[in-house]
Amino acid sequence: MEQFYVFLQQLINGVSLGSIYALIALGYTMVYGIIKLINFAHGDIYMMGAFIAYFSVSYFHLGFLSALLVSMAACTILGVLIERIAYKPLRGATRIAALITAIGMSFFLEYVMVFFVGAQSRAFPNVLPALRIEFFGGKVFITGKELLIYGVTLFLVVLLQFIVRKTKTGKAMRAVAFDREAAMLMGINIDYTISATFALGSALAGAAGVLVGVYYSAVNPLMGMTPGLKAFVAAVLGGIGIIPGAALGGMLMGLIETFVIAYGQSTYRDAVAFAILILILLIKPSGILGSNVREKI
Amino acid sequence: MNMRKVLAALLVMTFVFGLLAGCGSSGSAGNAGGSAGGAAAGGAEETILLGVNFELSGGLAAYGQSKINGLKIALDEINAAGGVLGKKIVLKEYDNKGDNAEAVNISTRLMGEDKVVAMMGPVTSGRVMASVDVAKQFQIPMVTGTGTSAGITVNEDGSVNDFVYRICFIxxxxxxxxxxxxxxxxxxxxxxxxxxxxxxxxxxxxxxxxxxxxxxxxxxxxxxxxxxxxxxxxxxxxxxxxxxxxxxxxxxxxxxxxxxxxxxxxxxxxxxxxxxxxxxxxxxxxxxxxxxxxxxxxxxxQYFPGDTTEKNQNFVKKYTELHKDAPPSFAALGYDLMYFVADAIERAGTTDPAEINKAMAGTTNFEGITGSFAMGENHDPIKSALVIGYTADGQYKVVEKVQ
Missing domain, CATH: 3.40.50.2300 (Response regulator)
Known part of the structure; x- marks a missing residue:
């Protein structure tokens, strides 16, 4: 029985980690779906989101919700600016040129932040009341922060699904992702649609950044590197370009990592996680939810 | 209304960030050129050139920054007292960003191109280990104040790395x-x-x-x-x-x-x-x-700022005045590091790296603020350590002192 409680606790840990990966992975997958660009700067937008929330809370004394909204808004603007300045001029260029620009953008954001705020971690102020809900006589418990992460992630994923499925902009996004030229001929404003995609993806990354800041109570300029990479992998795992796939991939990634540590050797955490990834991609090259269409390369 | 102001402020910040970033990087490039020129013009006659290879940015920056702050207090004291062998000490500083490859590049540059007589740093073990072979290759002594990994001075087969020293425990x-x-x-x-x-x-x-x-x-x-x-x-x-x-x-x-x-x-x-x-x-x-x-x-x-020796109190006072905070042990070790190297050059009586190396190995009673020590056979100092815990209000307290 004791083992079962530990299992439940680990499940709670895994879902929290997975939610964060899922939020970042959604942005990767949206951008890839629409312009076939792996936006490596995405993890750093997440970092910027965490910092904007950090400054809003520390210096402007905003509460959690206002900090979250400010952060998402600022990341939206940042994401659109990055797209306009760095990626748009390269839209006609080779894909590798855009990819290298994305990597450059990522380093630019990281080291501009190192320059201004220093590389040390900063402690994120506690903005949430300490809440702890216990089950089975305290053997298993869930904290307010964890509930918040689940709630915000679920809400944003549903909201995103709604925007993409039910609104006009969402329809335009799907059209552009399907065939950009045909969409253009149908009178869809490509520039606006791509900007909207970056805006949405960046807002999600900003939200993830705020959640991580609150959850781990630490922010630093290089915090986007590892989660960014893992979220990218999660997006591929779920089927890149597919929104529910990214959420599923992120969740799986978080759960696999947690359970490898819990029931295996923590040393092999990443090795096992990536071995599973390779296995899934061998069986289903387009990802778990991807349709098996051969891509011409 | 308030929200709108905050948003506007953030927007302006983003733009200013972008602008300043451009200026910032060109400014620092200019500085690097300037200091290199200065060192070359100074010549070897009046000054002694020492290398600094520290983690000044990246995740380990706090250590590097503390250490160089402590080191510079010692440097000012030494130069104000007339320098070493009648010559002023000049530092050649580089930032290895906490990166092993960068640390090796900088060690090579300091020893091969800048011709320093001794190198101080890197600050943390991984970076020091990476630089050990460079010191052996150029036969120029390198001292870390805070690299605590055993393998820095002694290899797995038990042989001691010549030209490599540390002044902290392992x-x-x-x-x-x-x-x-x-x-x-x-x-x-x-x-x-x-x-x-x-x-x-x-x-x-x-x-x-x-x-x-x-x-x-x-x-x-x-x-x-x-x-x-x-x-x-x-x-x-x-x-x-x-x-x-x-x-x-x-x-x-x-x-x-x-x-x-x-x-x-x-x-x-x-x-x-x-x-x-x-x-x-x-x-x-x-x-x-x-x-x-x-x-x-x-x-x-290995260090406690509350230590009451006159030497330490003088250091704590200067450090607190300059940096508005009590010195962490990395700063104290940086201070001792500078004095240790200066002391070795003084005893060597020359700026020949081989002689400085001998003087470092032969240290018998160095009085530092992190304790007195002799340099052991393994190029590790023989010194004491403290166990530190917290009181409820977040203050340091020494729980135990172990020799």
Whole structure:
């Protein structure tokens, strides 16, 4: 029985980690779906989101919700600016040129932040009341922060699904992702649609950044590197370009990592996680939810 | 309304960031050119050129910054008192960003191109280990003030690295002390370890802890590892907690260990936490983990700012005036490092690197603010250490002093 409680606790840990990966992975997958660009700067937008929330809370004394909204808004603007300045001029260029620009953008954001705020971690102020809900006589418990992460992630994923499925902009996004030229001929404003995609993806990354800041109570300029990479992998795992796939991939990634540590050797955490990834991609090259269409390369 | 203002302010900030970033980088490039020119024009006659290869940015920046602050206080004192051998000391500083490859490049540049007579740094073990071969190749002494990994001075086959010295105690020594403290003072029988496997510093300390702790009849129930950049330790901590360990040995740097302390508390772990001198950033620990999470946390260190010697009080006063904060042990070791190198040059009576090397090896009674020491056969100093814990209001206190 004791083992079962530990299992439940680990499940709670895994879902929290997975939610964060899922939020970042959604942005990767949206951008890839629409312009076939792996936006490596995405993890750093997440970092910027965490910092904007950090400054809003520390210096402007905003509460959690206002900090979250400010952060998402600022990341939206940042994401659109990055797209306009760095990626748009390269839209006609080779894909590798855009990819290298994305990597450059990522380093630019990281080291501009190192320059201004220093590389040390900063402690994120506690903005949430300490809440702890216990089950089975305290053997298993869930904290307010964890509930918040689940709630915000679920809400944003549903909201995103709604925007993409039910609104006009969402329809335009799907059209552009399907065939950009045909969409253009149908009178869809490509520039606006791509900007909207970056805006949405960046807002999600900003939200993830705020959640991580609150959850781990630490922010630093290089915090986007590892989660960014893992979220990218999660997006591929779920089927890149597919929104529910990214959420599923992120969740799986978080759960696999947690359970490898819990029931295996923590040393092999990443090795096992990536071995599973390779296995899934061998069986289903387009990802778990991807349709098996051969891509011409 | 208020929200709109905040938004506008953030927007303006974003633009200013972009603009300043451009200016900032061109400015620092100009500085680098300037200092290089200055050193060349100075010539070898009037000054002694020493190299500094420190972690001044990146995740380890806090150590490098503290250390260079301490080092410069010593430098000013030495130069104000007439320098060494009648010559002023000039530093050639580079930032290795906490990166091993960068540290090697800088060591090569300092020794090969800039022709320094001795190099100080790097600050942390991984970077020092990477630079050892460069010092041996150019036959120029290199001293680290804070690189505590055993392999820096002594190779696996037992041979000592010529030209490589340190003035701090070694990781296995810290691990051994920590195990003694856990078994003898805290009376712990079952412990767990949570180790950063991407850093030699953590790995060596954990090995020594395990060896000593098991020799004393203790059991290591759980040995979890993580890698640089990890933020989530909850899975490992849940496992450790359910294993029934009474103590978690965390031989890492303060950033992950602050998160470990906090998450352990959130998971309801109520045993001890024990660390090494990588924890020496009290401010960060308290801010990130909170004083409550640190009530049963201790760490091994070699410096305490409250030490009452005149030398130390003079240093603490100067450091506090300049940096508005009590000096961390990295600053104190930076101060001692500068004096140690100056002392060796003085005793060598020349700026010939080979003679300075001999003088360093022959140090018998160096009086520093982190304790007096003689240089041992292994190029490790023979000195004392402290066990430090927190009081409820987040103040340092020395729990025990171990020779």
């Amino acid at each position: 990781d296995p020594y810290q691990g051994t002390l920590a195990a003694n403290y856990a078994a003898d003072t805290l009376k712990v029988k079952n412990a767990a370890m949570l180790v950063n496997q991407s850093d030699d510093y953590s790995i060596y300390m954990a090995e020594a802890f395990k060896k000593t702790f098991e020799e004393k009849g203790g059991t290591i129930l759980e040995n979890s590892t993580f890698v640089e950049g990890d933020l989530d330790f909850k899975a490992a901590l849940t496992k450790i907690k359910s294993s029934g360990a009474e103590l978690i040995f965390c031989p890492n740097y303060y950033e992950p260990d602050a998160l470990i302390a906090k998450q352990a508390q959130e998971l309801g772990y109520d045993g001890y936490l024990l660390g090494g001198d990588g924890w020496d950033n009290l401010d960060h620990l308290i801010k990130t983990a909170g004083a409550d999470a640190l009530q049963k946390a201790f760490f091994i260190n």
